[in-house]
Amino acid sequence: MSAQLIAPTVAVHASFLAAMDEFLAEGADSVQGSSMAHELRTWRGRWATADGFAEYVGTVGGVMDHERPDGVVPLSTRWWVDGDTYLGRIAFRHRLTPSLLTWGGHIGYGVRPGARRRGHATAMLRAALPVAHHELGIDPVLVTCDDTNTASRKVIEACGGIFEDQRDAKLRYWIPAAAATAGQQPQRRI
Template identity: 85%
Template sequence: MSPQLIAPTVAVHASFLAAMDEFRDDGAETVAHSRTARELRTWATRWVTAEGFAEYVGQTGGVSSEERVDGVVPLSTRWWVDGDTYLGRVTFRHRLTPSLLTWGGHIGYGVRPGARRCGHATAMLRAALPVAHHELGIDPVLVTCDDTNTGSRRVIEACGGIFEDQRDDKLRYWFHPAAATAGP
């Protein structure tokens, strides 16, 4: 079986916990504006139990469809898994606020530290683009990365991202539906 994007599931509980330990060891809790950092602070003591993890999956797996006062836009999440092994996640922001237009984009992705440099980020983004375009109706799709993140820049470019500009420390790339099939 090869990795695939799926809705969050309790079937990968043990592997997910191992991945979160890897993120913690990699310093993820200290990254400002990181969803993983927020979740580690909020859920780490609860998702260790089957009940707590099921609650987390229930909240993560649904589509957050209502915009909140704090500017959080509707979003949905898919996990990149291989069998019962959690490898990473893709978050889809269904629309952009002015700050997301500059810094965040429509798609955010992360690969667990122990699975990096194996092609997962490129495969995840390639799998995510048709979801964004066809299932969520996002056209075009904006993906950003830090100007110092050479690996992410290469992933975005390998998937057909069209560079628009740099704003502050963020590189901004656009994907149109035809680009969703770009790459080898």
Template identity: 70%
Template sequence: MSPQLIAPTARVHASFLAAMDEFRAGGVEQVPHSSLARELRTWATRWPTVEGFAEYVDAISGAPGEERAGGVVPTTTRWWVADGSYLGRVTFRHRLTDELLHYGGHLGYAVRPGARRRGHATAMLRAALPIAHHELDIDPVLVTCDHTNTGSRKVIEACGGIFEDQRGEKLRYWIHAAAPAAGEQPHRRV
């Protein structure tokens, strides 16, 4: 079966754990501002148990737009899964704070190290755009990447990313989740 973006599910527990081991071995915990690194610090000791993993899945599966404590921007998470195996994830941030406008953008994505260089990131980002537009009313979508991450830059550009600028270490791109009508200028939603 072709990979799909699906809601988080306990059915991919074993492959999720293997993917987290790959991310950890790759040093993701050292990446500043990484939501995956935060999740590793918070959940890694609970993920191995069925109950702990189910609790994690419930925690990241909140209703779209559900407000979170402490002014944290609401998020929606989808996992990239093929044949019952976890390959990566997309996290949608429903609105931009000043920090997200400069650093993180509307969505972040990660492909497990063992599944990289196979086109998953491009396919995943393409699959995420209709979700952003139709389900979450985000259009255009701001996506950022480190200026040194050539692979991610190419993924964003292949998905229609229009370079706006570089702020610090981050390159900032806008992607139109729905193509504007002829002659219409898309509006940026902050």
């Protein structure tokens, strides 16, 4: 796999638009509290033009303050691309609010529907752990998923996620980023 995690770039404009159409077709713009849903609602009318897309890339390419019900959290975004093909994204929340500690976690990720079931989510999350640890100083990393999302649960566990508990419909996992970055296997809780 030659895909890599990079800062947002205008070089993937055409495939990004196709990916957003895929996300829209599955209703991603209506997911409550999702940064992707917010961006779909806010930016999709401007993405089609080169200038509008460049403005969007400039916005998500830096550290954004992401509004949460209980406060604003700095957020960084990286894209998972293969050449000029946009495959997905990772959002890093630099700190946790009480709601993020319960439901959202430090990292959120999404693979475009047309690229799923090819190992991209696992590779993307693995590539994100050194960024969380070395660039953002986050260790361990909290990653959550819906209790019905078996694929995401398997991704988190494959990346060293240690199950802590379930809160409402969310499964909560901690990944020791330093150990994962060094290629060590974390100790599993029983």
